[in-house]
Amino acid sequence: xxxxxxxxxxxxxxxxxxxxxxxxxxxxxxxxxxxxxxxxxxxxxxxxxxxxxxxxxxxxxxxxxxxxxxxxxxxxxxxxxxxxxxxxxxxxxxxxxxxxxxxxxxxxxxxxxx
Amino acid sequence: xxxxxxxxxxxxxxxxxxxxxxxxxxxxxxxxxxxxxxxxxxxxxxxxxxxxxxxxxxxxxxxxxxxxxxxxxxxxxxxxxxxxxxxxxxxxxxxxxxxxxxxxxxx
Numbered sequence: 223x224x225x226x227x228x229x230x231x232x233x234x235x236x237x238x239x240x241x242x243x244x245x246x247x248x249x250x251x252x253x254x255x256x257x258x259x260x261x262x263x264x265x266x267x268x269x270x271x272x273x274x275x276x277x278x279x280x281x282x283x284x285x286x287x288x289x290x291x292x293x294x295x296x297x298x299x300x301x302x303x304x305x306x307x308x309x310x311x312x313x314x315x316x317x318x319x320x321x322x323x324x325x326x327x328x329x330x331x332x333x334x335x336x
Numbered sequence: 337x338x339x340x341x342x343x344x345x346x347x348x349x350x351x352x353x354x355x356x357x358x359x360x361x362x363x364x365x366x367x368x369x370x371x372x373x374x375x376x377x378x379x380x381x382x383x384x385x386x387x388x389x390x391x392x393x394x395x396x397x398x399x400x401x402x403x404x405x406x407x408x409x410x411x412x413x414x415x416x417x418x419x420x421x422x423x424x425x426x427x428x429x430x431x432x433x434x435x436x437x438x439x440x441x442x443x
Contacts, residue, residue, distance in 0.1 A: 255430075255431075262435060263435060264338070264340065264422070264424075264432075264433035264434055264435045264436065265422075265424075265431075265433040266433075267430055267431075270429075270430065272429075280430075310377055312379060314431075324381070324384055325369060325371075325381060325384075325424070325426075325431055326381065327371075327378070327379040327380070327381070328378075329376075329377065329378040330377040330378060330379070332377065
């Protein structure tokens with residue numbers, strides 16, 4: 223089993239629908255991140271969380287929200303999906319024990335908004 | 337100007353060739369990552385380094401902190417090395433990513 227698991231792996235949804243992407247990890251890491259990847263652009267940070275009670279906006283948080291339900295679970299929600307949110311989404315983890323410099327990624331969720 | 341610049345953006349090679357991918361950055365960092373992304377989309381960490389050089393199999397990564405530059409080398413390239421290679425730098429809290437280098441190795 224993967225250390226960082228994202229569900230679903232692929233999703234097609236309609237404009238205006240609410241959708242949740244889920245991420246769970248078995249690494250025991252305290253830090254979790256959501257990124258999106260668009261063609262020709264580097265991964266961009268949406269939200270990050272350093273522990274269950276800590277949530278921080280990244281560079282492109284508009285239109286997204288997150289929930290850190292437990293140390294091992296970090297969910298990303300699109301309250302009202304729009305086509306320009308079509309992208310590949312990655313969850314990642316790291317640990318403050320190594321200064322947060324290591325990174326472990328999930329397999330990605332390919333989201334298409336039509 | 338992006339804080340992390342990779343070159344080249346695209347690279348094609350014949351099997352067996354020596355490959356070099358470069359990464360320059362403009363911010364202070366605590367570490368630098370080289371990541372590999374295969375066509376299926378998943379991202380795998382190849383190296384994390386903060387100084388000097390690391391080697392794993394046919395892959396070698398070097399970093400020059402003073403020049404803010406890192407290189408990823410692939411010796412004796414193989415078609416299975418075809419992927420996107422991403423450089424990412426770590427500040428204290430987050431990673432900043434380059435746009436990636438798409439490598440295709442032909443038999």
